[in-house]
Each structure stands twice: as structure tokens, then as C-alpha cells.
Amino acid sequence: MGNALEFYDFTTYAYFAVQIGHTFFSNHSPGVGLLLSLATFGAGFALRPLGAILIGRFSDSIGRRPAMLFSFALMGVAIFGLALTPSYRAIGPLAPILVVMWRMCQGFALGGEVGPTTAFLVESAPANRRGLYGAWQGGSQNIAAMAGGLVGVSLTTLAGPAALESWGWRAAFLLGALILPFGLLLRRNLPETLRHSEARRRVGDSLLRHKRVLFLGLGLVASATISTYIFGFMTTYAITTLHMPAGVSLGATVVNGALGLCGGLLGGWLSDRYGRRVLMLAPRVVFLIAIWPAFTLMVRNHDAVSLLGCTGFMSFFSALSTASVLVSITESLSGEVRGLGMGAVYATAVAVFGGTTQPIIQLLIQTTHDPLSPAWYMIGATVIGLIASIFVRETAPARIAAP
Numbered sequence: 001m002g003n004a005l006e007f008y009d010f011t012t013y014a015y016f017a018v019q020i021g022h023t024f025f026s027n028h029s030p031g032v033g034l035l036l037s038l039a040t041f042g043a044g045f046a047l048r049p050l051g052a053i054l055i056g057r058f059s060d061s062i063g064r065r066p067a068m069l070f071s072f073a074l075m076g077v078a079i080f081g082l083a084l085t086p087s088y089r090a091i092g093p094l095a096p097i098l099v100v101m102w103r104m105c106q107g108f109a110l111g112g113e114v115g116p117t118t119a120f121l122v123e124s125a126p127a128n129r130r131g132l133y134g135a136w137q138g139g140s141q142n143i144a145a146m147a148g149g150l151v152g153v154s155l156t157t158l159a160g161p162a163a164l165e166s167w168g169w170r171a172a173f174l175l176g177a178l179i180l181p182f183g184l185l186l187r188r189n190l191p192e193t194l195r196h197s198e199a200r201r202r203v204g205d206s207l208l209r210h211k212r213v214l215f216l217g218l219g220l221v222a223s224a225t226i227s228t229y230i231f232g233f234m235t236t237y238a239i240t241t242l243h244m245p246a247g248v249s250l251g252a253t254v255v256n257g258a259l260g261l262c263g264g265l266l267g268g269w270l271s272d273r274y275g276r277r278v279l280m281l282a283p284r285v286v287f288l289i290a291i292w293p294a295f296t297l298m299v300r301n302h303d304a305v306s307l308l309g310c311t312g313f314m315s316f317f318s319a320l321s322t323a324s325v326l327v328s329i330t331e332s333l334s335g336e337v338r339g340l341g342m343g344a345v346y347a348t349a350v351a352v353f354g355g356t357t358q359p360i361i362q363l364l365i366q367t368t369h370d371p372l373s374p375a376w377y378m379i380g381a382t383v384i385g386l387i388a389s390i391f392v393r394e395t396a397p398a399r400i401a402a403p
Contacts, residue, residue: 002072002183003117003137006110007144008176009079013044013103016152016169017236017358023087023169024096035362040096044103045355048111052343055112059119059339063192067116067339071109072187076180078105083173111351115343122330123193123338127397128272130331131279135268135323139261142319145232146257151175152235152250161246195335206337214345216388217329220280221349223385224325227287227318229357230374231256234311236358241371248304255308256315263319268327275399276324276331280389283320288382290314295375321385331395353381 013020025036051071059067082102088095118137125133155168207214234256238249263283271279294310326342333341357377364373394400 001140002068002187003113004140004143004147005176005179005183006072006075006113007141008147009075009106009173012148012151012172012176013082016164016172018239019165019169020099022165024085024099025088035359035366036096039359040100040103043100043355044107044110045351047104047108048347048351048355049344051108051111051113052115052347053340056115056340056343058112059116059343060194060336063194064116064120064123064339065187065190065192067112068120068190069184069187071112071116072180072183074109075106075113076177076184078102078109079173079177081105083170083177107351111347112343114346115339115341118326118330118342118346119335119338120190120193122327123335124191131268131271131276131323131327131396132265133268134327134330135264137326138264138319138322139268141228142257142260142264144257145260146254147176148172149235149250149253149255149257153247153254156247156250164246206334207341210333210337210341213329213332214341216392217325217332217342217345218349219384219388220325220329220392221346222353223381223388224318224322225350225354226357226381227314227378229354230361230378231260231311231315231318233358233361233374234307236362237374238307240362241365242298242302242307244302244304244307248307251304252307252311255312259312259316260319263316264322267320268323270320271324271327271396272398275394275396276328277389277392277394279324280321280328280392281386283317284382284386284389287314287317287321288379288386290317291378291382292372292375295372299371321389328392328395332393 020040021036024040055067055071058070079102082099085098085102086095114137118134121133121136122130151172152164155172156164159168232253234252235246235249238244238252239246267279267283290313294314298306298310300306326346329345330338330342361374361377364377365371
């Protein structure tokens with residue numbers, strides 16, 4: 001629940017990128033304002049690797065629980081700051097400067113979130129249930145996407161597009177911030193899973209010993225994160241490229257989140273039975289085959305059924321592989337570098353590829369006038385993930401013990 005709240009605060013920005021662009025970049029044309037808004041979204045990724053290193057190392061030396069409490073509290077401060085920043089019309093150039101600062105603070109907090117939480121899930125799970133437990137890392141992110149979409153649809157329906165533009169997007173952020181005390185209470189009562197004997201081992205030697213895992217993990221997470229942030233971009237894509245209403249566009253995030261949650265948990269459960277590698281490979285092949293036809297159908301029809309059906313189908317098959325990727329990397333790392341290694345791989349891949357995905361796609365659409373630009377970008381990323389999956393070693397206890 002804490003992880004879902006952190007990702008809700010971070011990813012909700014993508015759903016309201018158009019409205020945020022109008023609020024903080026109103027001195028530019030709509031196209032340039034949207035690009036600047038998406039670039040500010042990307043700025044949130046700049047400090048993710050630093051957060052992963054510092055908070056991840058903290059979790060490997062002091063404990064998972066204090067690291068998770070710190071990242072959660074820091075995210076709370078940043079989300080309040082972003083939601084309460086005055087518009088460009090009110091304070092001029094200081095407004096976008098403050099927004100970038102709060103986004104970078106969010107990025108630092110979220111960079112330090114994934115490593116400790118994934119380590120905690122895997123370390124607290126029975127050996128034959130690590131895939132299912134670890135699936136809640138991606139599952140909680142899908143809950144965040146679903147919640148953000150539901151809030152957006154509700155605000156659009158009840159308040160209308162004009163209110164969404166002026167104050168609705170701020171209300172969406174503040175709704176998440178109101179749950180912060182509950183999240184802090186939950187995390188305060190978690191058991192500690194780090195063994196102190198592991199915390200005393202040498203970090204440098206352990207990282208070198210796991211260099212193959214870290215390299216392949218970077219390719220796997222980069223592939224997955226590009227797809228994830230293209231799905232996050234679908235609200236903006238549907239409004240600006242497909243010219244669909246905001247309510248329908250935000251509805252796509254609800255469907256994506258729901259089917260992504262189902263696919264992620266199912267994939268984690270199946271990976272405990274049949275192995276991590278098969279769940280990395282098989283769903284990705286189906287996903288790869290479906291990308292181009294799905295985007296072609298959406299562009300051709302411009303209707304809600306095509307948007308919701310195609311993005312939902314792709315989200316489900318993409319999520320089937322997520323748990324296997326994250327759990328496989330975490331299982332392959334020893335305890336003294338699990339939070340640092342997992343966090344650094346995830347944050348670096350997301351910072352380099354996730355943070356740049358949405359601005360690059362929007363720029364490609366505007367320069368090439370090809371509405372299928374997201375499809376080509378997603379196909380290239382999926383091929384990289386497939387290649388990395390081939391070289392990954394099996395880590396599922398059931399499959400290792402089978403011979």
C-alpha cells in the first residue's frame with residue numbers, strides 16, 4: 001500500500017501533463033508547453049539513481065524498514081509542495097523552477113523506494129512464493145495507475161474539463177497526500193528482514209561478483225520501463241494525437257492498471273511453478289507480435305473500444321513478465337547489496353529510458369507526424385528485453401530443485 005501511494009504521487013503527473021503544461025508553461029504555445037511539461041516529468045528521473053544508491057545502501061546497512069520510512073516521508077513533502085505551487089500567471093518563472101525542484105525530490109525518494117521494498121518482499125516470502133510476493137512490486141504500481149485514472153475520470157465527470165484545468169489536477173495530488181499518515185503507520189509496524197551478518201560484508205566485492213546480473217538486469221528493466229511509460233503516456237496520446245475526450249483517455253489508465261495488476265500477480269504465481277525465464281520469454285513474444293496491430297487499430301478507429309481494448313491487452317501481457325524480471329534480479333543478489341543493487345539497476349534504467357520516453361515520443365510525433373511512433377519505439381525496447389531474457393539464469397527454487 002505504501003509503494004502504491006508513492007507511485008500514485010509520481011505517475012499521476014503523467015496523466016495530467018496537458019493541464020500542468022497549461023498551468024506552469026502558459027507563456028509558450030500549447031505544443032511547446034506540453035513538451036516542457038513532459039520534460040519536467042522527465043526531470044523527476046534525474047535523481048533516481050542517486051536516491052537508489054544512498055537509500056539502497058542505507059537499507060543494506062541499517063535495515064529495510066527505516067529506508068522505506070524515509071523515502072515515504074520525503075515523497076510526502078514533495079507531493080504537497082508540487083500540489084501547492086502557484087501558477088506561472090501568479091509568480092512567473094519561479095513556478096516552473098519550483099515544479100522541477102519538487103519533481104526531482106520525488107525522483108530521489110522513488111529511486112530509493114524500489115530496492116528496499118523489493119528486497120523486503122522477497123526476503124519475507126516463503127521460498128516457493130517469492131514470485132507471487134515479489135509481484136506486488138509491479139502490482140502496487142498498477143494499483144497506483146488505476147487509482148490515478150479513477151480519480152481523473154471522477155474529477156472530469158463531476159467537475160468538468162474547465163475545473164480539471166484550474167484546480168482538479170491539484171486535488172488529485174492532494175488526495176494522495178492525505179493518506180500519508182496511514183502509510184507511515186503501516187511501514188512503522190513492518191518487521192525487519194535484513195540479517196545483520198549480511199550487512200557487515202564488503203559491498204564492493206559483492207557488486208563485482210554480481211556484475212553479470214546487474215548488466216542483464218539493466219537491459220530487462222529498461223525494456224519493461226519503456227513500455228510502462230508508454231502506457232502512462234496513453235492519456236496524453238489519446239487527447240493530443242487521437243483527439244479523444246479526457247474522460248475516455250483517463251479511462252484507459254484504469255483499464256491498464258486493472259489488467260496490469262491481474263497480469264502481474266498471475267505472472268508471479270506462474271513463475272513460482274514454471275520458472276522465471278519462461279515467464280520472461282513467452283509473454284514478451286505475444287506482446288511483441290501485438291504492438292503494431294494494436295496501435296494501428298487505435299489510430300484507424302479513434303474510439304473508446306479500440307483504445308481500452310488494445311492498451312488493456314498489451315498491459316496484461318507486458319505485466320506477465322514484470323514479476324519474473326524483478327524477482328529474478330533480487331534473488332540473484334546477495335543480502336548485503338540487494339537493496340542497493342536492485343535499486344540502482346531499476347533507477348538507472350528508469351532514469352535513462354523512462355524519463356526520456358514520453359518527451360521523445362511526443363517529439364517524434366510532432367516532427368514525423370507519424371501517430372505510430374510509440375509502436376516503433378515500444379517494439380525496439382521489447383526486442384532488447386527478449387535478448388536479455390535469453391541469457392538470464394533460472395532462479396526459481398522450484399525449477400532449480402527439479403533436476
